Amino acid sequence: MSSSEAPQPLWSRPRGALKGTLTVPGDKSISHRALMFGALALGETTVEGLLEGEDVLRTAQAMRQLGATVERLGEGSWRLQGRGVGGLCEPDDVLDMGNSGTGARLLMGLLATHPFTSVLTGDASLRKRPMARVTVPLSHFGATFTGRSGGRLPLAVTGTATPVPQTYELPVASAQVKSAVLLAGLNTPGVTTVIEPEATRDHSELMLRAFGADLTVSVRDDGARVITLVGQPELTGRAVKVPGDPSSAAFPVVAALIVPGSHIVVRNVGMNPLRTGLFTTLLEMGADIKLVNEREEAGEPVADLEVRYSALKGVTVPPERAPSMIDEYPILSVAAACASGETRMLGLAELRVKESDRLAAMADGLKACGADTEVAENDTLVVRGTGQPPRGGAMIPVNLDHRIGMSYLVLGMTTAEAVGIDDASAIATSFPGFADMMIELGADIHGA
Numbered sequence: 001m002s003s004s005e006a007p008q009p010l011w012s013r014p015r016g017a018l019k020g021t022l023t024v025p026g027d028k029s030i031s032h033r034a035l036m037f038g039a040l041a042l043g044e045t046t047v048e049g050l051l052e053g054e055d056v057l058r059t060a061q062a063m064r065q066l067g068a069t070v071e072r073l074g075e076g077s078w079r080l081q082g083r084g085v086g087g088l089c090e091p092d093d094v095l096d097m098g099n100s101g102t103g104a105r106l107l108m109g110l111l112a113t114h115p116f117t118s119v120l121t122g123d124a125s126l127r128k129r130p131m132a133r134v135t136v137p138l139s140h141f142g143a144t145f146t147g148r149s150g151g152r153l154p155l156a157v158t159g160t161a162t163p164v165p166q167t168y169e170l171p172v173a174s175a176q177v178k179s180a181v182l183l184a185g186l187n188t189p190g191v192t193t194v195i196e197p198e199a200t201r202d203h204s205e206l207m208l209r210a211f212g213a214d215l216t217v218s219v220r221d222d223g224a225r226v227i228t229l230v231g232q233p234e235l236t237g238r239a240v241k242v243p244g245d246p247s248s249a250a251f252p253v254v255a256a257l258i259v260p261g262s263h264i265v266v267r268n269v270g271m272n273p274l275r276t277g278l279f280t281t282l283l284e285m286g287a288d289i290k291l292v293n294e295r296e297e298a299g300e301p302v303a304d305l306e307v308r309y310s311a312l313k314g315v316t317v318p319p320e321r322a323p324s325m326i327d328e329y330p331i332l333s334v335a336a337a338c339a340s341g342e343t344r345m346l347g348l349a350e351l352r353v354k355e356s357d358r359l360a361a362m363a364d365g366l367k368a369c370g371a372d373t374e375v376a377e378n379d380t381l382v383v384r385g386t387g388q389p390p391r392g393g394a395m396i397p398v399n400l401d402h403r404i405g406m407s408y409l410v411l412g413m414t415t416a417e418a419v420g421i422d423d424a425s426a427i428a429t430s431f432p433g434f435a436d437m438m439i440e441l442g443a444d445i446h447g448a
Contacts, residue, residue, distance in 0.1 A: 007423035008447070009395075010405075010435060012412025015444035017261030017309070022437055024249045026051040026076060026242035027270050028430050029175070029203050030300070032102050034240045035059050036110060037211050038080035039068035039088070040186065043237035047078040049268075050242055055100035055429045062107055065091040076242075085235055086187040090116035094154070097122045099400060099429045102176055105134045108157060109180030112143035113187040115161035121154040125400035125426075131155060134180045137168045141184050165190035165231060169224075172350070173323045175200035178227070182208065182215075188231040196225050200323040201274045206299045211235040243270035243302045247327045247403075248431045250278050252438065254331045255410045256307040257287050258338040258389065263308045264441060265292070271301040277325030278332055279305075285312040285339055312339035314385055319347025326350055330407040333362045333383055337371040338414060340387030349379040361396075361404045368394035369411060369419060393417030402426040406434055413443050 031051040036059065038045030050056065052075070060078070064070045067089040069081035083089070088110065095118055097104040104120055108131070111118055121127065132151035142160030145151060165188050168181050178194050182204055185192025205227060208215050214230035249269045256262040271291070283289060288308040295302050312335055325332070329345055336343035351358040359375055366373045366383065370390035373383045392415025398405040405421045412419030427434050435445045 008425045009420060009422050010409060010424040010445055010447060011418045011420040012409040012443065012445045013418035014259070014414055016442055018252070018256050018259050018264055018413070018441040018443060019262065020441045021265040021267060022252060022441065023267045024244040024252070024269065025053060025431055027245040028053065028055060028247070029102065029201060030207070030242050030270070031056045032059050032106060033203055033207050034242060035063050035070065035080065036106060036183070037207055037235065038237060038240070039063040039066065039070070039082050040085050041082040041211050041235040041237040042084045043082065045080045045082060045237040045240065047080070047240045047242060049076045050078050051245065051430070052076060053428055053430050053432050054098050055103055058096065058098040058100050059103040059107070062095045062097065062103070065093065065095060080237070082235070082237055085232055086114065088114050091118050094119045094121055097126060099123050099126055099426060101126060101129055104153065105131065105176040105180050106183060108134050108138060109183030111157045111159050112138040112141050112184040113163040114159040117156060117158045119154060119156050123400065127153045133174065133177055137166065137177065137181050138184055140164070140166050140168070141188060143184070163188035165192045167193040167195070169195040170197060173198045173200050175204070175323070179204040182227065182229055185229045185231055186213070186233070190231055192229045192231060194227045196227070198223065198320055198323055199225050199274055201272065203272070210299055211238060241297050243297055243300050244268045245430070246270050246275045246278070249305065250328045250331045251406045251410055251431070251434070252441065253282070253289065253305060253307050254335045255413055255438065255443070257282065257310050257312060258335060258414045260309050266305040266307065268302055269305050271303050274324050277321045278328035281315065281317050281321070281325065281332060282335065284315045285335065286310055287312060311387070314339050314341030314343040316344045317346060322347050322350065327403060329381070330358055330362050330403045331410060333366060333373070333381060334407050334411045336383035337366050337369070337373070337385055337411065338389045339385040341385060343383045343385065345381040347379060348381055352379070358401065358404060361399065361401065362407070365394065365396045365404070365408060366390065368396065369415060389414040389416070391416050392419045395420040395422060397422050398426065400426045402430050406431065409435070409438070409445055
């Protein structure tokens with residue numbers, strides 16, 4: 001499926017308990033970075049478990065256009081021959097990143113310190129998303145950006161031949177902005193420093209070190225993380241094993257928690273503590289989730305998750321947890337709608353600038369399905385559950401947002417009336433085969 005095809009409506013309705021074992025696709029954040037760092041490394045990089053969703057395939061194609069050799073060997077198995085730091089070449093055509101905000105923003109960091117001009121574009125959803133949060137710090141290195149208002153795509157990037165190292169303090173915690181600045185710093189002489197007010201996912205830091213970069217992390221007295229990178233290292237190709245994406249695992253996990261009688265096992269899930277805020281929150285809500293076979297792969301903690309149906313209760317989710325679960329609030333709000341009592345999710349301004357305005361999408365869609373929900377002051381999402389699922393019965397516009405689409409399909413597995421989404425095509429960007437996998441567990445998902 002591709003987000004450029006005709007709309008693909010889907011309906012979800014209850015059919016009974018979910019049972020079985022599944023493996024979710026590879027982590028999207030790690031997959032993007034494995035391709036980019038492999039393209040910048042000398043020698044051969046092999047990647048196993050790569051997410052082959054549309055977003056990541058766009059990054060693979062962009063690395064080819066920039067001169068790296070990128071080959072698919074088999075399902076999830078890829079090989080790259082890199083160009084070395086600073087060795088990327090000017091692309092012959094526009095770099096089309098589809099729906100991938102991560103791919104586009106990280107790629108801007110790479111391009112900012114390569115001395116040529118390239119043009120980035122994306123689908124209708126990505127072209128609406130603001131990019132100034134990335135272009136502003138990258139322009140300090142010496143790059144120039146020419147685009148639409150707000151720095152939106154299509155965007156021409158002219159990298160600088162004489163980059164100046166930066167110390168940049170993020171105004172808002174963002175792993176994408178942090179990573180873009182670090183990627184620009186790779187091809188910059190001297191030391192580049194990024195200061196983040198609170199910890200965000202650290203896949204870039206872990207993988208840069210694994211490829212041979214000189215990178216250190218310290219914590220200030222006020223709790224801010226200080227990441228220091230020595231520029232122009234010689235990165236060396238390596239083998240990367242990508243764990244399952246916790247953001248993808250979130251959907252079958254919540255489905256099993258809210259569909260009575262369910263018992264599933266999700267294998268090989270990445271458990272990086274900066275990504276597991278949703279699981280922490282679900283446990284606080286009373287979820288029966290057990291970690292089994294805990295281990296470490298390629299520097300990342302991994303475990304299997306055993307999940308059983310649970311009577312969930314409402315909780316307050318503190319704003320400082322947001323960076324570790326920013327993509328999981330849509331599916332958390334579905335869990336909250338089936339829980340007893342009030343769930344308050346604080347500090348969600350970041351959700352307004354994702355693939356869609358996710359804050360509005362969840363509040364409006366849950367109301368349409370009969371849930372008591374509102375957006376309170378300071379970007380707080382409030383969901384008041386009765387201990388029973390809402391009635392359902394709505395067709396939800398997803399606006400090319402894969403996580404909104406999957407969240408409402410999960411909700412429909414337990415509501416009295418079926419829940420529909422107007423277009424499932426974008427789901428392939430992060431979770432190819434989602435509907436088929438859930439059907440195998442016992443869900444009833446079907447087209448119009």
